[in-house]
Amino acid sequence: MHVGVQKGVSWGAGSSPLVLTCGCDRSLRSAKKSRARQDWPWRWLKAALLVSLVVAGGFLSWRCLQNEDGVTEVLARHGDNLRDTFIEVPCSEDYDSHKRFEGCTPRKCGRGVTDAVITREEAERIRRIAERGLSLGGSDGGASILDLHSGALSLGKHFVNLYRYFGDKIQDIFTEEDFALYRDVRQRIQQRIAQAFGISAASLYLTKPTFFSRINNTGAKTTHDEYWHPHVDKVTYGSFDYTSLLYLSDYTEDFGGGRFVFMDAGSNKTIEPRAGRVSFFTSGSENLHRVEKVQWGTRYAVTISFTCNPDHGIGDPVLK
């Protein structure tokens, strides 16, 4: 009895009262059984929890392996109206292999997004210029460009020179007002970039290419249509030190897919295009990026970039 009581007590607060009143072995066995009966829901719950954890862990690892993107963070949502979002990132060494222009060549690197520099109305006017120009040509694949400076226009599987192709007729397509609007927008973006990076706007020069892009979900026909590859603008375009993109249409309203993605080690940061939104960043490999494939609709944007090297500068596009 005594032993039984002690054994019973040693099982703790949940011990059966039966055990406390009986010291024989049979009572002990029955008490153990009773105890086991009481415990089984908890054991099952623990087992189920363990299995769920293993399954969830396995699923997450599988997702990470499957999805090279890993974690994704949204820097700018389509519905946001952002004033001055700026994130500093350490500069890559890319700038060391080029001639340095102190007070301009990036020492502070990063990325910014603003919806406060260009209005949605201005973006709409610029989109109409892009639509007009691009309607004269167009790639057979999903990505068409119109370079305002050189006049290069996608046509089928190649490019034509819009200014040469249309000669004087170009005056019926574009107006002085269109070019004045481009110049005004370019100036304001240039000032915003200079302010964000703590440099003088006068040390920046517009550089080529500066182009409208129109993307839809038609399959690529040539490598020129493959806009989705990860790249570094300084490598792709050489002269770029500061890249800016002005979006002319709205993610989820005008098109699906087509988000801009900064590809950082271990995580991605996306920018959802919105008409009038300016995204700007230093052009080195600290800002490796890509554009998601457009799933539906048409995405319009204009690339306006700057160099610190006056030799690589160009004048604003003019009506030829």
Ligand SMILES: O=C(O)CCC(=O)C(=O)O
């Ligand atoms: O259109 C975009 O969002 C980005 C395009 C781009 O990365 C480029 O033109 O280099």
Ligand SMILES: [Fe+2]
């Ligand atoms: Fe790019």
